[in-house]
Amino acid sequence: QTAHNLADYRPYPFVLTATRMTFDLQPKATRVRTALSLAPREAGMDLVLDGGKEVELLSLTIDGKAPDPAHVLRRDETLTIAAAALPPHPFLLETDVRIDPSANTAFEGLYISNGMFCTQCEAEGFRHITFYPDRPDVMATFHVTLDSDLPVLLSNGNPVGQSQGRAEWHDPWPKPAYLFALVAGDLVAVSDSFTTRSGRRVALNVWVRPGDQDRAGFAMESLIKSMKWDEDVYGREYDLDVFNIVAVDDFNMGAMENKGLNIFNSKLVLASPETATDTDYERIEAVIAHEYFHNWTGNRITCRDWFQLCLKEGLTVFRDQQFTSDMRSAAVKRIEDVQALRSRQFREDQGPLAHPPRPDQYEEINNFYTATVYEKGAEVIGMLKRLVGDDGYRRALDLYFDRHDGDAATIEDWLKVFEDATGRDLAQFKRWYTDAGTPRLTMAEDWQEAEAGGTLTLAFTQETPPTPGQPEKLPRVIPIAVGLIGPNGDELAPTQVLEMTGASQSFTFDRLGARPVVSALRGFSAPVMLSRQLDDATRAFLLAHDTDPFARWEAGRELALSALTAASQGKAAGGDYVDAIGRLIADGTADPAFRALCLNLPGEEEIATRLSSGGITPDPDAIHAAREALARQIAETHLDLLSDLYDAMAVDGPYRPDASDAARRSLRNAVLALLTRIDGGERAEILFGIAGNMTERMAALTALLRRGRGQAELAALRDQFADNRLVMDKWFAVQPMAAPPAQAAQVARSLSQRKDFDWKNPNRFRALIGGLSANHAGFHAADGSGYDFTADWLLRMDPVNPQIAARMSTAFETWTRYDAGRRAKALAALERIAAAEGLSKNTREMVSRMIA
Numbered sequence: 083q084t085a086h087n088l089a090d091y092r093p094y095p096f097v098l099t100a101t102r103m104t105f106d107l108q109p110k111a112t113r114v115r116t117a118l119s120l121a122p123r124e125a126g127m128d129l130v131l132d133g134g135k136e137v138e139l140l141s142l143t144i145d146g147k148a149p150d151p152a153h154v155l156r157r158d159e160t161l162t163i164a165a166a167a168l169p170p171h172p173f174l175l176e177t178d179v180r181i182d183p184s185a186n187t188a189f190e191g192l193y194i195s196n197g198m199f200c201t202q203c204e205a206e207g208f209r210h211i212t213f214y215p216d217r218p219d220v221m222a223t224f225h226v227t228l229d230s231d232l233p234v235l236l237s238n239g240n241p242v243g244q245s246q247g248r249a250e251w252h253d254p255w256p257k258p259a260y261l262f263a264l265v266a267g268d269l270v271a272v273s274d275s276f277t278t279r280s281g282r283r284v285a286l287n288v289w290v291r292p293g294d295q296d297r298a299g300f301a302m303e304s305l306i307k308s309m310k311w312d313e314d315v316y317g318r319e320y321d322l323d324v325f326n327i328v329a330v331d332d333f334n335m336g337a338m339e340n341k342g343l344n345i346f347n348s349k350l351v352l353a354s355p356e357t358a359t360d361t362d363y364e365r366i367e368a369v370i371a372h373e374y375f376h377n378w379t380g381n382r383i384t385c386r387d388w389f390q391l392c393l394k395e396g397l398t399v400f401r402d403q404q405f406t407s408d409m410r411s412a413a414v415k416r417i418e419d420v421q422a423l424r425s426r427q428f429r430e431d432q433g434p435l436a437h438p439p440r441p442d443q444y445e446e447i448n449n450f451y452t453a454t455v456y457e458k459g460a461e462v463i464g465m466l467k468r469l470v471g472d473d474g475y476r477r478a479l480d481l482y483f484d485r486h487d488g489d490a491a492t493i494e495d496w497l498k499v500f501e502d503a504t505g506r507d508l509a510q511f512k513r514w515y516t517d518a519g520t521p522r523l524t525m526a527e528d529w530q531e532a533e534a535g536g537t538l539t540l541a542f543t544q545e546t547p548p549t550p551g552q553p554e555k556l557p558r559v560i561p562i563a564v565g566l567i568g569p570n571g572d573e574l575a576p577t578q579v580l581e582m583t584g585a586s587q588s589f590t591f592d593r594l595g596a597r598p599v600v601s602a603l604r605g606f607s608a609p610v611m612l613s614r615q616l617d618d619a620t621r622a623f624l625l626a627h628d629t630d631p632f633a634r635w636e637a638g639r640e641l642a643l644s645a646l647t648a649a650s651q652g653k654a655a656g657g658d659y660v661d662a663i664g665r666l667i668a669d670g671t672a673d674p675a676f677r678a679l680c681l682n683l684p685g686e687e688e689i690a691t692r693l694s695s696g697g698i699t700p701d702p703d704a705i706h707a708a709r710e711a712l713a714r715q716i717a718e719t720h721l722d723l724l725s726d727l728y729d730a731m732a733v734d735g736p737y738r739p740d741a742s743d744a745a746r747r748s749l750r751n752a753v754l755a756l757l758t759r760i761d762g763g764e765r766a767e768i769l770f771g772i773a774g775n776m777t778e779r780m781a782a783l784t785a786l787l788r789r790g791r792g793q794a795e796l797a798a799l800r801d802q803f804a805d806n807r808l809v810m811d812k813w814f815a816v817q818p819m820a821a822p823p824a825q826a827a828q829v830a831r832s833l834s835q836r837k838d839f840d841w842k843n844p845n846r847f848r849a850l851i852g853g854l855s856a857n858h859a860g861f862h863a864a865d866g867s868g869y870d871f872t873a874d875w876l877l878r879m880d881p882v883n884p885q886i887a888a889r890m891s892t893a894f895e896t897w898t899r900y901d902a903g904r905r906a907k908a909l910a911a912l913e914r915i916a917a918a919e920g921l922s923k924n925t926r927e928m929v930s931r932m933i934a
């Protein structure tokens with residue numbers, strides 16, 4: 083009853099062609115009148131509509147007449163009209179319902195944020211607005227009338243009528259209910275326009291609250307760049323006369339791609355140098371692009387059912403990654419994406435919540451908006467592109483848009499266009515979509531000297547550990563990009579992609595003059611964990627000479643991890659890494675952003691993941707200490723070099739959020755974090771005082787907090803920005819995150835008692851609760867204080883906003899990998915949550931999967 087299974091998919095027995103709605107928007111009692119043009123696909127079927135229990139049915143008619151009440155059945159989540167009451171031909175079903183947006187704290191459906199009406203319907207929010215076939219394969223045109231005294235009234239599609247207190251919108255593109263949106267509020271727009279390459283002039287607006295206009299310009303620039311890029315790179319044009327973006331403060335997600343009316347969490351729209359960091363700017367650009375790109379990959383072609391979520395999300399993430407690579411540095415973007423994948427998706431894959439990019443079962447779909455569906459979904463597409471080549475990819479995508487425009491499609495449809503466009507059989511490749519877990523790839527080298535030149539054999543084996551419900555795994559297709567580097571550092575063989583299909587497989591390179599060093603998994607050509615026997619000297623060689631930027635960074639990463647994992651188990655280490663990093667930071671020819679990425683040590687969570695994948699129980703306190711010690715060692719060894727670099731990387735002139743200035747700031751801030759360990763915080767205090775931009779101020783503040791200082795700076799920031807929610811979110815997040823681990827839970831607890839901890843706001847809640855779980859040794863404190871604090875707040879949030887509570891419960895997803903003492907405390911916290919009366923379906927599913 084509670085689980086949904088992919089295998090149970092059936093088409094909806096009615097065809098819905100047009101939806102007309104009229105909203106009388108009142109905060110406590112909004113009336114929604116809906117007319118659905120329906121036609122039965124087959125005779126004798128009951129009409130089942132979704133509708134949340136708070137939706138109050140006032141009247142219902144079929145072709146203007148009320149049916150016999152005996153034929154209308156209201157259950158908690160559905161409204162059923164018996165076949166006996168339905169005509170055998172097309173008919174009009176009209177409903178009139180009442181809902182209470184002011185009581186909607188879950189922010190699903192129609193709700194109010196700061197006096198503004200807005201909606202969130204993905205995945206299943208529309209059923210909280212009216213009775214409807216709320217599933218993605220039921221698509222209709224929408225005609226929407228909004229009645230309200232509020233000055234700005236928006237919905238999907240094109241405006242077709244405006245008068246005092248009323249606006250009408252028509253969306254000619256058939257869409258599923260999850261893409262419906264409306265907004266009504268006192269808003270102002272930053273406006274511009276874009277002319278598509280076939281000459282359609284599109285009015286563009288970014289709507290914000292009065293006073294926020296001067297922080298919306300970057301979002302608008304990003305939108306225009308995205309529209310142009312999608313035409314240039316994918317040949318995709320926009321298809322309406324207007325494109326509206328609205329910023330809202332209370333939002334469960336980052337943003338939402340509703341047709342023609344994207345709704346954004348305000349933190350992904352509003353930016354000024356004083357309030358937003360370089361990272362914020364980069365994310366705004368990427369998410370504006372992501373939601374815009376959904377217009378084709380998601381809206382024009384949507385998903386047949388929610389099991390196919392990665393069809394639109396994996397592809398759209400892949401597209402926004404390509405966009406950012408083109409706008410900024412491709413090398414840096416790739417490294418950042420791999421870091422994010424490892425820290426979120428590999429972590430998910432290792433624990434009790436592991437699932438395939440296309441799951442075949444769920445209880446609550448909102449729990450599947452995960453790193454696996456999104457980021458691994460994107461990696462799978464990257465592999466497909468590598469296997470079929472750029473031309474093959476372009477042909478396949480053209481065919482996809484051509485063949486499936488207007489469809490609700492599946493992963494099978496997606497793979498079929500690649501097969502048809504390239505002639506390749508993708509049956510084995512499909513396992514990437516259906517199997518969970520991160521494959522472990524092992525590489526062994528064999529070198530044979532010979533007269534005609536030596537022969538190098540690379541022998542690979544693959545194995546994927548068991549995951550919930552999938553004890554055994556068959557081998558996958560793994561594209562392994564490899565290059566060979568000669569002893570003098572020259573590239574002997576450029577990158578080639580080895581295609582592994584078996585459980586073990588060898589590849590041979592012959593006629594080689596001297597034994598080369600192998601640069602493997604270039605560009606992170608597959609989302610696997612690669613293990614190979616490599617000494618630290620060879621890693622340092624690759625860090626100095628590899629021509630592939632990812633592989634070069636990876637060599638440094640491996641050096642650092644080898645030092646850190648050894649040290650956290652009480653073994654001496656670090657020399658090779660400290661020497662190599664010294665050479666790299668002194669190399670003025672290397673991109674500052676790349677040097678910054680190399681200088682930022684692997685996080686504690688990443689070290690724990692590495693240890694645990696090698697079968698070692700991670701000790702959070704020892705990991706923290708080892709990382710601190712290595713940072714100090716680098717700072718002491720290279721003090722002069724770092725001081726000079728800190729001065730040299732200062733950025734002159736007004737703040738610009740572009741990649742090259744951001745790169746210099748990122749290197750300088752990485753250096754600052756190290757130097758603060760030696761100078762007692764002198765530089766950081768100065769920087770905080772003089773910096774005009776949030777990037778440097780946050781870096782300085784974080785460095786100080788990590789050293790147990792920074793109280794004056796915190797107070798200054800609060801005084802200056804008490805009224806700026808987004809800055810105050812940072813203020814709440816940084817304190818538990820950068821606190822010494824033993825105090826982190828206490829820091830979070832006292833912050834949670836402040837009046838301005840407006841916890842029902844998702845951003846504020848995520849800031850504080852997520853800030854603590856980002857402090858690895860703090861969240862996993864041996865006394866259980868981190869677990870207890872987090873469980874207390876999940877329990878408090880759950881009845882108010884189940885989506886947020888369930889999402890944040892993933893802080894516990896790695897609990898099984900720690901020692902018995904921590905496991906017992908984490909399990910007790912999870913059991914306390916599980917035992918709560920009235921726990922939401924969302925959180926219940928998460929907690930029971932984690933305890934199972």
Ligand code: DPP
Nearest residue numbers: 204335337338339373
């Ligand atoms: N709004 C979310 C995203 O764009 C869900 N579609 O990924």
Ligand code: ZN
Nearest residue numbers: 372376395398
């Ligand atoms: Zn998306």
